[in-house]
Amino acid sequence: MVPFLVLAQQCAPTVAPQTMAAIVQVESGFNPYAIGVVGGRLVRQPVSLDEAITTAQSLEAKGWNFSLGIAQVNRYNLPKYGSTYAQAFDPCKNLKMGSKILEDCYRRAIVKMPGQEQSALRAAFSCYYAGNFTGGFKTKPGSPSYVQKVVASADVTTKPIAVVPMIRKTPDVAAAVAAPVKKRQPADHNSVLVDLHPSSQSMPATGVANAPVRLKTEQPATADAPLGKDNTDGVVVF
Known part of the structure; x- marks a missing residue:
């Protein structure tokens, strides 16, 4: 497990880690497998990479x-x-993409609001979410x-993120004794079931893994414009 702020510094170095943590708290609740459906909801959030x-x-x-x-x-x-x-479900790669989107939003916002760092940052949050200020x-x-x-999530307590650790020449002490192998069920490669019954409320993909989610029966979203814009390197977001 790697502390989120450490991961953010490594994977999204052009954005202050505390800023990235606040966005991640709102967007996914630090769930690397979260999926937020525009105009709908999943029955529940995926709990594994294959399922996601x-x-x-x-x-x-x-x-x-x-x-x-x-x-x-x-x-x-x-x-x-x-x-x-x-x-995209790899935390580091996802943070890198997300930071580039926020970075571009901030770059454009600060041009409109020179000298107003915090106002520009808040406008960048809006851009990250809605594609506009x-x-x-x-x-x-x-x-x-x-x-x-x-x-409001600026002082959020970040959660450690599970990543593949760096190899070391010496094994863990407990690893010296071979543990008995337990019989495991085959990996679940099925998608999360979708409930097409209408729902009166669309929740973002920020809940826990087993949070109930539903997709509305309305037509799938066909908007061409993604959330956020294309990005360039070199801007530090505070």
Whole structure:
């Protein structure tokens, strides 16, 4: 397990790790397999890489628009980074893509708001969420805006992220004794089931893995514009 702030520093070095942590808290709750369906909900969130990949492929085949991974990168942004679904569910690769989207949003916002670093950053949050500088500030009855949620998560307690560790020449002490091998069931490669009954509320992919989610019976989203814009390197977001 790697502390999130350490992972963010390594994989998204052009964005302050605390800023990236606040976005990830709101977007996925630090769940690397999270999938947020635009205009719908999954029955539950995937709990493994195989399940997440299969679910994403199934949603794509049915024409749904969705965002995925720890930073909830929209599916239409993946080609720009040459990313597959499997790579998009890798926390480091997903953070790198997400940071580039935020970086570009901030670059454009600070041009409009010279000298107003924090205002530009909040506008960048809106851009990250809605693709523009205003949509993220809109509130819903009984719910704060996206920007307000991110700002409120500024001091969030980050969670460690499971990644493949660096190899060491000496094994763990406990590894010296071979543990008995348990019989395991075959890996579940099925997609998460989809409930097409109407739902009165669309929840983002920020809940726990077994949170109930439903897809509405409305037509799949067909919007061509992804969340956020293309990005360039070299801007540090504070």
